[in-house]
Amino acid sequence: MTRQKDSDDRVVRAAEHMLADEGYVGVLDLFLAMHWLEQAHIQRWQRQQVPDLEGLMLSKRPKRLQALEVFEAWAQERDLPQVWAAFYPKSRWQDKELQVTVDGDEDLERRFRQVFLPEDADARSRKKVQAKVQEKPELVAYMVRRETECGWCGTELPKRSLILLEKEAAICLECAELDHLTFLGRGDATLTRRARSNSSLNVVIVEWARRRKRYERQGVLLEPWALEKAEQECCEDQDQRRIQREKAAQRRAKDDRTYCDQVFQRLTDMFPNGDSDYLRNIAEHTTLRGSGRAGRSAAAKQLDDDMLRLAVIAGIRHDMTNYDELLMLGWDRAEARREVNERVNEILAAWENKE
Numbered sequence: 443m444t445r446q447k448d449s450d451d452r453v454v455r456a457a458e459h460m461l462a463d464e465g466y467v468g469v470l471d472l473f474l475a476m477h478w479l480e481q482a483h484i485q486r487w488q489r490q491q492v493p494d495l496e497g498l499m500l501s502k503r504p505k506r507l508q509a510l511e512v513f514e515a516w517a518q519e520r521d522l523p524q525v526w527a528a529f530y531p532k533s534r535w536q537d538k539e540l541q542v543t544v545d546g547d548e549d550l551e552r553r554f555r556q557v558f559l560p561e562d563a564d565a566r567s568r569k570k571v572q573a574k575v576q577e578k579p580e581l582v583a584y585m586v587r588r589e590t591e592c593g594w595c596g597t598e599l600p601k602r603s604l605i606l607l608e609k610e611a612a613i614c615l616e617c618a619e620l621d622h623l624t625f626l627g628r629g630d631a632t633l634t635r636r637a638r639s640n641s642s643l644n645v646v647i648v649e650w651a652r653r654r655k656r657y658e659r660q661g662v663l664l665e666p667w668a669l670e671k672a673e674q675e676c677c678e679d680q681d682q683r684r685i686q687r688e689k690a691a692q693r694r695a696k697d698d699r700t701y702c703d704q705v706f707q708r709l710t711d712m713f714p715n716g717d718s719d720y721l722r723n724i725a726e727h728t729t730l731r732g733s734g735r736a737g738r739s740a741a742a743k744q745l746d747d748d749m750l751r752l753a754v755i756a757g758i759r760h761d762m763t764n765y766d767e768l769l770m771l772g773w774d775r776a777e778a779r780r781e782v783n784e785r786v787n788e789i790l791a792a793w794e795n796k797e
């Protein structure tokens with residue numbers, strides 16, 4: 443009796459652990475944690491090299507069923523939210539789920555697919571876990587490093603051909619009914635993501651990297667129309683971005699135009715006797731986007747009279763006096779300003795019509 447209780451406690455402890463660590467716990471996870479099952483078993487089962495998973499489990503059936511009951515009772519007592527797992531083969535043909543139990547007992551098959559989440563799991567994490575535990579294994583094509591032949595049709599396959607692993611055999615794309623797919627090399631993440639989500643068939647291509655001693659992704663095989671559609675979508679996006687950029691530039695130009703007109707208007711008010719072309723010039727000059735001139739500053743944007751006046755003074759100084767010449771002759775800037783000040787004030791006064 444105590445031994446039974448110990449064993450039950452072990453189940454609950456393992457389940458609590460998995461729930462806290464992973465954010466969910468399923469029956470197979472639990473059995474893995476209890477060492478009744480190994481990843482290698484699951485791989486063989488997913489490759490369909492065995493008819494069911496239960497035959498590989500390292501525990502007696504009554505013990506497993508007892509553990510399953512304890513697991514269910516624990517979840518029920520804690521009122522844990524539940525989702526259902528789905529077990530698909532690592533195969534080109536994935537429409538049928540794998541069998542867990544030796545006898546294919548329907549009730550047991552269902553119970554083996556129970557997955558529990560923490561009691562505070564919200565709808566979003568529930569959906570996420572649900573998607574994860576129902577995911578089909580990714581289809582993988584291996585780029586062969588030496589000549590080989592298809593394990594089904596015997597066709598000779600040259601170096602760098604693609605093969606799929608089906609049960610114990612390495613088969614060609616034609617036998618795998620994938621020879622209609624088109625290749626997209628790695629590199630463009632956006633295009634790849636889009637094309638993959640469009641395509642109902644996705645085969646990741648990997649090649650053994652000898653130096654790094656691991657398989658590396660080389661690209662993906664997709665339905666041709668899915669790739670085409672993704673390419674189109676990416677183009678449209680680029681167009682869309684270009685159009686938006688152009689519109690923004692136009693809007694800015696228009697803003698600048700209005701702003702320039704306003705500045706010119708204000709200048710004409712301030713200097714009723716001023717040369718209208720020249721004032722227009724100053725208005726354009728000072729409102730030039732990004733020029734960093736006096737007229738562009740935040741104060742001038744609010745048509746600050748003092749700022750505009752300074753802009754006009756600067757213009758007059760440069761264009762209607764010998765200020766620049768003096769600077770070139772090596773005059774000190776302040777001295778040069780003092781020198782031309784009188785001339786500048788004369789012109790200002792005349793423009794302001796203050797006689």
Ligand SMILES: [Zn+2]
Pocket residue numbers: 592593594595596597613614615616617618
């Ligand atoms: Zn073949």
